[in-house]
Amino acid sequence: MLTPLLALLLSSMPVALPGAQEPDGSRTVGVVPPFHAEPTPPDWLRKVSHAVADPDCRHYLYEAYAGKDHWLVRYVMMPEADEAFRDIEQVFLYPQGVREGRTPKGAILLPTEVTIDPTGARWRGEAFRLVDRRDLEKP
Numbered sequence: 001m002l003t004p005l006l007a008l009l010l011s012s013m014p015v016a017l018p019g020a021q022e023p024d025g026s027r028t029v030g031v032v033p034p035f036h037a038e039p040t041p042p043d044w045l046r047k048v049s050h051a052v053a054d055p056d057c058r059h060y061l062y063e064a065y066a067g068k069d070h071w072l073v074r075y076v077m078m079p080e081a082d083e084a085f086r087d088i089e090q091v092f093l094y095p096q097g098v099r100e101g102r103t104p105k106g107a108i109l110l111p112t113e114v115t116i117d118p119t120g121a122r123w124r125g126e127a128f129r130l131v132d133r134r135d136l137e138k139p
Contacts, residue, residue: 022136023050029059030135037131039066045094046132048103049073053090057083058138065121065128069096072114072121072128073106093123 023046028034041064050062057079065072071094079085091114094106114123121128 022134023047024055024138026060026136026138028134029137032133032135034135035130035133037129039131041066041071041132042098044098044103045071045073048094048106049075049092052092052106052108055138057085060136062132062134062136063130064132066131067096067123067126067128070094070126070128071096072109072123074111074114074116074121 045064046062049064053073053075055075055077057077059078059080061074061076061078063074063076065074073092073094075090077085077088079088089111091109091111092106093109094104098104109123114121119130121130
């Protein structure tokens with residue numbers, strides 16, 4: 001039988017999404033476990049944004065934010081001393097409500113146009129809530 005304290009601790013731990021595969025075969029790393037909240041981003045969001053971001057260093061951070069009408073996606077590269085990279089930070093905006101089977105065209109945003117805080121983001125007056133964060137490393 002679990003003690004109430006142990007049950008509380010276990011229930012507050014983040015849970016990995018079942019069957020969630022990274023497009024580049026990356027695995028989660030770091031001391032901060034993956035974070036997932038509602039609404040759950042659609043499967044296409046990670047795949048489409050990853051193809052556009054094309055992370056060029058081994059270690060990177062992926063974040064997805066839910067807004068009223070849009071999804072905001074942010075990639076932060078964490079290059080090692082011997083790795084070349086294009087951009088440290090990339091931010092993309094995608095529409096919500098995309099029909100299944102369709103691949104939406106997103107917009108590339110300047111990172112300086114977006115304000116990020118620990119639980120959310122803001123872009124042109126639209127508030128976004130953090131719903132997915134993963135610290136990832138390529139094999």
